[in-house]
Amino acid sequence: MLPSIRRFNHKFNRGAIGLIAVLMLGLTVGCSNSRNNGNAAEAAAPSPSPANTAEHSETRIISTIKGDIEIPAHPKKVAGMLYVFADHLLALGIEPHAMVTYNDLGFPEYLADRMKDTIAIGSGEAPNLEALLEAEPDLILASKTLNEANYEQLSKIAPTILFDNENEEDWTRFRQTAEIFGKEAEADQIHADYEAKVAKVKDELAAVAPNETVAYLRVQDKQLQLIQPGDNFTLFGPLGLTPASVEGIDFKDSWNVAISEEILPELNPDRMFIILRPGESNKTALDNIMSTSIWANLTAVKNKHVYIGDANLWFAGYGPIGLSKVIDEISGAYSPES
DSSP: OOOEEEEEOOOOOHHHHHHHHHHHHHHHHHHHHHHOGGGHHHHTOOOOOHHHHHHHHOEEEEEETTEEEEEESSOSSEEESSTHHHHHHHHTTOOOSEEEESTTSOSOHHHHTTOTTOEEEEESSSBOHHHHHHHOOSEEEEEHHHHGGGHHHHHHHSOEEEEOOTTSOHHHHHHHHHHHTTOHHHHHHHHHHHHHHHHHHHHHHHHHOTTOEEEEEEEETTEEEEEOOOTTSTTTTTTOOEEOOOTTOOOTTSSEEEEOGGGHHHHOOSEEEEEEOSSHHHHHHHHHHHTSHHHHTSHHHHTTOEEEEEHHHHTTOOSHHHHHHHHHHHHHHTSTTO
16 A cells, blocks of 8 residues: 655744743843853753754654554654565665564675664564664554554554555555655656666676576575576566576476476576575585586586575565665676676
């Protein structure tokens, strides 16, 4: 659902209040100086400017799937209950104040160096609400899928926007986040830059390897999994690479299927992209496959055209930074130096 926003500014007669405050301050300082010069500095201490007061008092009304909620117009401490919000916020120039981690594995490595001051509040699947409360956010971005059950608890901590958009396209979700901060123009420019990069890399790969086939695999749960080619994956959709033939492989209405290494010669792609899920057991499983004669005789292996990618990026990087970095890694895999 696309939240709609309308401005709601608390109105104050700041001119009159400011004049009275100045007059009273003057009287106080005068009296204080005549009685005790030692208190003069304390009496003349500056008070918050009207501009700062206005910034902190201005709010907006957001229409969400939970109804209209009032949020700060200029939130300073934003918390995210889905790790993709970290990518969204950082792309918009906002460092998250608090954020859930990726499956208890910490912040995604490709973002971690930009989140040194971000407070970890548990994983997306099991958030630590006590840590979130201690972080004192002034706005919470949340997911209907993961957070509807504890929405009331979140709302008691800070105004909470519940997004119902996990089945929507990545860039649609990013723009909806940008709208909360009035950064639609920035989001559109980031998207345009990404599309220009994709078009450039697509042309480069078509020139470098016009007839090559590609297999996209993942190692997870100690299994080698083949990912079904489709337009929703960067390799085959935006970049238009040619998938290795998967005829005879039953995906069972799923986007991936576990395979044994004996299936690899049937695919025998010119290049392989293998996404490795964190964990020593997964690394061991891949090492075992790579030690076989079947592996050694594959075309991609003989030509050193095998790329091992990080699942935290390739399967969690659904924001602009992650998507762009995946394009960079694919492009780099085709460079002669890789």
